Amino acid sequence: MPGGERLPVAPRERKPALAALAVLLILLGALGATVMVMRAGDKVSYVEITQPIAAGDQIPESAIREVMLSENTGLGLIRWEQRGDLVENYRAAVTLVPESILSNQMITTKDNVLTAGxxxxxxxxxxxxxxxxxxxxxxxxxxxxxxxxxxxxxxxxxxxxxxxxxxxxxxxxxxxxxxxxxxxxxxxxxxxxxxxxxxxxxxxxxxxxxxxxxxxxxxxxxxxxxxxxx
Incomplete structure (x- = not known):
């Protein structure tokens, strides 16, 4: 080999598919994070108790208020738009205390409540x-x-x-x-x-x-x- 001559360098292999995949993963991650932030900001109106209510008593509108919370599934919380049915057809199954968020486990239908005597x-x-x-x-x-x-x-x-x-x-x-x-x-x-x-x-x-x-x-x-x- 004559002195001073260099071997030819092989051209670098480009992989456009891998680059595109990396970009796609970055975009998907950003989108997922955005959705999580948006969902965390979603608020739903629930019923909060403002006055003590004895077990078996009616739950009047004067003893409840609307409270905004992140939506929870599986907890059976009573939504604010259900308050009319709540007042008319349901009673406290347990003693209710102020600042508690009302759930299905805390109420019963009025037909299940025994009157005095x-x-x-x-x-x-x-x-x-x-x-x-x-x-x-x-x-x-x-x-x-x-x-x-x-x-x-x-x-x-x-x-x-x-x-x-x-x-x-x-x-x-x-x-x-x-x-x-x-x-x-x-x-x-x-x-x-x-x-x-x-x-x-x-x-x-x-x-x-x-x-x-x-x-x-x-x-x-x-x-x-x-x-x-x-």
Whole structure:
């Protein structure tokens, strides 16, 4: 090789595809960051409690206010535009304190709230202790003591009761004729065996006699037709 001569240098290979990919990744990253910032700035109106509200009470508009928060999914927060339905159809399921953001877990429908002097009583009934297929949720029923306890009562010398709820009336065995059926569920198997669970709303004065008779399996329900109905 003659002195002073240099070897030819190979031309540098260009990779335009890799350069374009790098630029694209940079743009996508910038776009993603922009979207995250914009979403973080999105605000939604929710309901905030401003006054103490006892469990079971109505939630008046005077006790709530609008609060703007970042949108949260899965928390079940009550939106401000739902306040009309909230006030009309729902009640506090727990005691609500000021500055709390209202959620579905903190409210219940007004139909689930018991008024003063009322209690829920659960009865486990077998066939023959109630008119199967003839009572439904919302029906008014009467509860009677049956079996040996009723016979003992009829032979005893206790005082008789009235036409309404009583504290136990041995003469006519009526416990209450103002029970409202709250729910009905059956434990029956495919063979038709098992108990039917009936939850009723009862006056507090009838709870004692009713639960005593129910625990001894000595209670029967009778459906009372509505006024003017069948």
């Amino acid at each position: 009322k209690s829920l009583v659960g009865l486990s009934l077998k066939d023959g202790q109630f008119p199967k297929g003839a009572i439904s949720v919302g029906d008014t029923v009467a509860a009677y003591v049956v079996g040996n306890d009723a016979a003992k009562g009829q032979n005893g010398a206790a005082t008789s009761g009235t036409s309404g709820d009583t504290a136990g009336t041995p003469r006519d065995t009526l416990i209450s004729n103002r029970l409202i059926v709250k729910s009905i569920s059956s434990d029956s198997s495919d063979l038709g065996t098992g108990d039917t669970n009936v939850t009723v709303i009862a006056d507090t004065s009838a709870v004692g006699p009713l639960t005593i008779a129910a625990s001894a399996n000595n209670v029967a329900l009778v459906r009372i037709p509505p006024a003017g109905g069948n």
